[in-house]
Amino acid sequence: MREMKKSLKAFLTLRHQQQHQQHSSPNLPQQHPQPPINMEYRKYFLILAVGSTFSVVLFFLTTLSSPEGGLFSFLSPSSTSSSSSIFVESKLKISSSSSSSLSSTPRIAYLISGSIGDGDMLKRTLMALYHPNNQYVVHLDLEAPSTERLGVRRYVEGHPVFRAVGNVRMITRANLVTYRGPTMVANTLHAAAILLREGGEWDWFINLSASDYPLVRQDDLLHVFSDLPRDLNFIDHTSNIGWKEFQRAKPIIIDPGLYMTKKSDVFWITQRRSVPTAFKLFTGSAWMALSRSFIDYCIWGWDNLPRTVLMYYANFISSPEGYFHTVICNAQEFRNTTVNSDIHFISWDNPPKQHPHYLTLRDMSAMVDSNAPFARKFHPDDPVLDQIDSELLFRKPGMLVPGEWCAGQSINGSDPCSIVGNATLLRPGHGAVRLQRLMELLLSKENFRPRQCK
Ligand SMILES: *[C@@H]1O[C@H](CO)[C@@H](O)[C@H](O)[C@H]1NC(C)=O
Ligand SMILES: *[C@@H]1O[C@H](CO)[C@@H](O)[C@H](O)[C@H]1NC(C)=O
Ligand SMILES: *[C@@H]1O[C@H](CO)[C@@H](O)[C@H](O)[C@H]1NC(C)=O
Numbered sequence: 001m002r003e004m005k006k007s008l009k010a011f012l013t014l015r016h017q018q019q020h021q022q023h024s025s026p027n028l029p030q031q032h033p034q035p036p037i038n039m040e041y042r043k044y045f046l047i048l049a050v051g052s053t054f055s056v057v058l059f060f061l062t063t064l065s066s067p068e069g070g071l072f073s074f075l076s077p078s079s080t081s082s083s084s085s086i087f088v089e090s091k092l093k094i095s096s097s098s099s100s101s102l103s104s105t106p107r108i109a110y111l112i113s114g115s116i117g118d119g120d121m122l123k124r125t126l127m128a129l130y131h132p133n134n135q136y137v138v139h140l141d142l143e144a145p146s147t148e149r150l151g152v153r154r155y156v157e158g159h160p161v162f163r164a165v166g167n168v169r170m171i172t173r174a175n176l177v178t179y180r181g182p183t184m185v186a187n188t189l190h191a192a193a194i195l196l197r198e199g200g201e202w203d204w205f206i207n208l209s210a211s212d213y214p215l216v217r218q219d220d221l222l223h224v225f226s227d228l229p230r231d232l233n234f235i236d237h238t239s240n241i242g243w244k245e246f247q248r249a250k251p252i253i254i255d256p257g258l259y260m261t262k263k264s265d266v267f268w269i270t271q272r273r274s275v276p277t278a279f280k281l282f283t284g285s286a287w288m289a290l291s292r293s294f295i296d297y298c299i300w301g302w303d304n305l306p307r308t309v310l311m312y313y314a315n316f317i318s319s320p321e322g323y324f325h326t327v328i329c330n331a332q333e334f335r336n337t338t339v340n341s342d343i344h345f346i347s348w349d350n351p352p353k354q355h356p357h358y359l360t361l362r363d364m365s366a367m368v369d370s371n372a373p374f375a376r377k378f379h380p381d382d383p384v385l386d387q388i389d390s391e392l393l394f395r396k397p398g399m400l401v402p403g404e405w406c407a408g409q410s411i412n413g414s415d416p417c418s419i420v421g422n423a424t425l426l427r428p429g430h431g432a433v434r435l436q437r438l439m440e441l442l443l444s445k446e447n448f449r450p451r452q453c454k
C-alpha cells in the first residue's frame with residue numbers, strides 16, 4: 001500500500017509539473033483525450049495499483065458501469081466482451097489485488113468511539129467485534145477523564161491477543177468531540193487517516209460507538225463480505241431533506257470543539273444561509289460502512305470536492321448525518337457504488353424523537369429478524385447484551401467471540417481464542433445466513449440501482 005501511495009504521489013507530482021511545463025515526460029503513461037480529471041487520476045491510481053490495464057477495465061465493468069439491474073444479476077456472465085471472466089472469482093482477484101492481498105478474506109477497519117463513562121462498554125464492544133484479520137481504532141474523547149482513557153489504554157495494551165496480533169490502536173491524542181458538531185466528522189476522518197497510514201490492508205471502514213453492538217460474529221460478516229465487490233459503500237441516504245432544510249441546512253452553527261480545549265455545546269448564529277447550488281445536499285444515517293477507495297478519496301480529496309463539502313459542513317448542525325452522503329452522491333465515480341442502508345438495527349419511536357430508544361430484551365426477535373449485522377443503542381450491561389452474547393455470538397463473559405481462527409482449547413474455562421491460529425480461515429454460521437439474506441435484499445434489482453443517490 002505504501003508503495004502504491006508513493007507511486008501515486010510521484011505521479012501526481014509529475015502531472016503537476018507537466019501541466020506547468022506543457023510538455024510530456026517520457027515516463028508518463030499515455031493519456032487518453034477526454035475523461036474528466038478526477039476519473040483520470042483514479043484510473044492511473046488503479047493502473048499503478050493493479051499493474052494491468054485489463055484488470056482496470058474489468059474493475060470498472062464490474063461495479064461502476066452497470067447502470068441496470070441488481071448486483072447479483074451482473075455477477076453472472078453479461079454481454080461484455082470478455083464474457084468468460086465476469087464471474088465472482090475474477091472480481092475477487094481484481095478486488096483483492098487492488099488491496100494487494102493474497103487471500104479473499106476481506107478486512108474491516110473499525111473505529112469505536114466513546115465519551116465519558118463509556119470505557120467499560122467500549123471494551124465489551126471491542127471484544128464482541130474482535131477478529132485478528134481486522135483493524136481497530138479506539139477513541140475516548142477528551143471529555144472522558146484521563147483515568148478512564150488510561151484504563152482503556154492499559155486494557156488494549158495488556159490484552160495478550162491484541163498485543164500479539166497488534167491490530168488494536170488507541171488514539172492517544174484524543175479529540176474534543178461536540179455532539180452534533182463537525183468535530184464528530186473530523187474525528188471520523190482522523191481515525192480513517194490513521195487507518196490508511198498505519199492500518200495496513202483493509203477493505204471497509206465501519207464507524208461505531210460504544211453503545212453499538214454486533215448481531216453477527218466477524219466470521220459471518222467477513223464470509224458474506226468476501227463475495228462483495230470491494231468498492232461498495234453502505235450508506236443510508238436521501239436528497240429529500242424535507243424539514244431538515246429549514247432546521248439543518250439554513251441555520252449556521254459554530255462548533256467550539258474546533259478551537260477550545262474545554263467541551264461546550266455548539267452555538268447558533270442568528271443569520272441564516274441559503275441552500276447550496278454548487279452541490280446537492282444529501283442526508284441520512286450517521287452509521288455507515290465505507291469502501292477503502294472512497295475513504296482514500298475523502299482523505300486525499302484530489303478533486304477538492306471532499307474538502308469543499310467539509311468546509312460547508314463546518315457550520316452545519318448534525319454534520320455526521322450529511323457529510324459523507326453529500327460527498328459520495330456528488331462524486332460521479334462513487335455514486336454508483338452506494339447501497340442505501342446503514343446496516344444497523346435502530347429502533348425509532350413513533351413519532352421519532354431526537355434519539356432512538358434503548359434496545360432491551362423485548363427487541364431481541366426484531367433485531368434477529370432484521371438480519372442486520374449491528375444494532376444500537378444499548379445501555380451498558382443491559383441483559384439483552386448477555387443474550388446476544390450467548391445466542392448470537394457464542395461469546396462467554398470476558399472472552400473474545402469464538403471463530404475459526406481460535407486455535408486454543410477450552411478446558412477448565414480457558415479462552416480458546418487466547419491462541420491465534422490462521423486468521424484468514426472463517427467458520428460461517430447462522431449469522432452469515434441472515435446477513436446474506438440482507439445483502440441479497442439490498443443488492444436486488446428493485447433496491448440497489450433504483451435507490452442510489454435519489
Ligand atoms: C452510473 O450510473 C449511471 C446510470 O445509473 C450511468 O449513466 C453512469 O455512466 C454511471 N457512472 C459511472 C461512473 O459508471
Ligand atoms: C461516527 O461515530 C460516532 C460515534 O461516536 C457518531 O456519533 C458519528 O455520528 C458517526 N458518523 C460520522 C459520519 O462521523
Ligand atoms: C483443570 O482444573 C483442575 C482443577 O482446577 C486441574 O486439576 C486439572 O489439571 C486442570 N486440567 C487442565 C487440562 O488444565
Ligand SMILES: *[C@@H]1O[C@H](CO)[C@@H](O)[C@H](O)[C@H]1NC(C)=O
Nearest residue numbers: 102103421422423424425426
Ligand atoms: C491459512 O489458510 C489458508 C487457506 O487454507 C492457507 O492458504 C494459508 O497458507 C494459511 N496460512 C497460514 C499462515 O497457515
